Amino acid sequence: MKTIKIAGVPEHFNLPWLMCIENGEFEQVGVDLKWTNVPEGTGKMCQMLRNGETDIAVILTEGIVKDINAGNESKIVQVYVQSPLIWGIHVDVNSKYSTLNDLKDKTPAISRYGSGSHLMSIVNAENQNWDTTALKFELVNTIDGAVEALRSGRADYFMWERFMTKPLVDEGVFRKVADCPSPWPCFVIAVRNEILEKNANIIGQILEIINVTTADFKSIPSIDRSVASKYNLKLKDVQEWLALTKWSQKKLDETAFHKIKNQLLELKIIDNDIKYDHVVKTFF
Known part of the structure; x- marks a missing residue:
């Protein structure tokens, strides 16, 4: 069994991960995926990737692009939520x-x-x-x-x-x-480069499992009630959120990356150009 550490905010977007862990889906392929809730958000997760506290982060797009540009040795492996936050x-x-x-x-x-x-x-x-x-x-x-x-x-x-x-x-x-x-897809999945180099196949398996779940998430019976109960939200608010939210099972393509990068440059959130291959690792 290979232990992989993953971090994300304790919010409704990440319920698919918790469901897959609870159902033992990662264990079935020999992965002990250990989830850490990070209420402090993206800035804290960038730090965790840098110091090895986590191997994977489900993280805001703008934050991880900025931090990779600033030296974080990680890569985006796919978009997790395509819709804006x-x-x-x-x-x-x-x-x-x-x-x-x-x-x-x-x-x-x-x-x-x-x-x-x-x-x-x-x-x-x-x-x-x-x-x-x-x-x-x-x-x-x-x-x-x-x-x-x-x-x-x-x-x-x-x-x-x-x-x-x-x-x-x-x-x-x-x-x-x-x-x-947000003027870009809101959440991506980022992985430390060391993990990608040593365990690329395992990361690929993890992505396959979560992508099956997110593709069908909205069709799970009574999922709106489950989300409302777990996150202390009103049912009508969850239903509106589900209608607005689109999960992704695809890579961050080069066109989308350049659009995001150019917006970050214009906003002076990053101050130098950065190449697609330095930020993105594609599996599919």
Whole structure:
């Protein structure tokens, strides 16, 4: 049995992985796939890939491309979720800010530098024609940290996946002022280069198994109720999320990569050109 470590956010997108592990599907091909929940998100997972704490990460596209560009010895092996991530832009429920324009020159809370909440704050600012170089960030690590930072006034707004944050809106902790969809496929699967060199066949088997599950995920009986129960979400919200979400079983092709890279260059999230083969390893 070969042990492979995998990390991802504890969110509804990753339920297919947990189901496959629980069903013993990886064990059937001789793989002990050990899942780690990472509530801190992409910035933390980039660090985990770098120091060998995880072998695989189910990670935000913009974050891992930026970190590979900065020296992370990993590669994207495929797209996991093709549809954009819908980022809710949230303020404290008692905040005086009520519109997106009110947040110009205000302080976003971010989980980590290089995380999705950090990079998408830049994307949102660019979308609004704000001066992205003037952004000042408040580091909060987790969503609980963001709650405290917005409540105390250390930060003014927080961007996080809209559906996973909605319970805090429903409870009267946050108020959502706008949405900001990511301009690229939201999640990819990244693997450390050392693992790819030594265990390429095993990684290929893991991808085959998860791809079968994601291809049929929406047709699983009562999957909406299962997601709602596991992640404490309202059924109608899960049904809307399922309708908007498209999993992928395909590689990140060269055309899509160049589009993402060029957008990151324009936003100054990366500052030098990077080649497709340096970022992407294809299996199929």
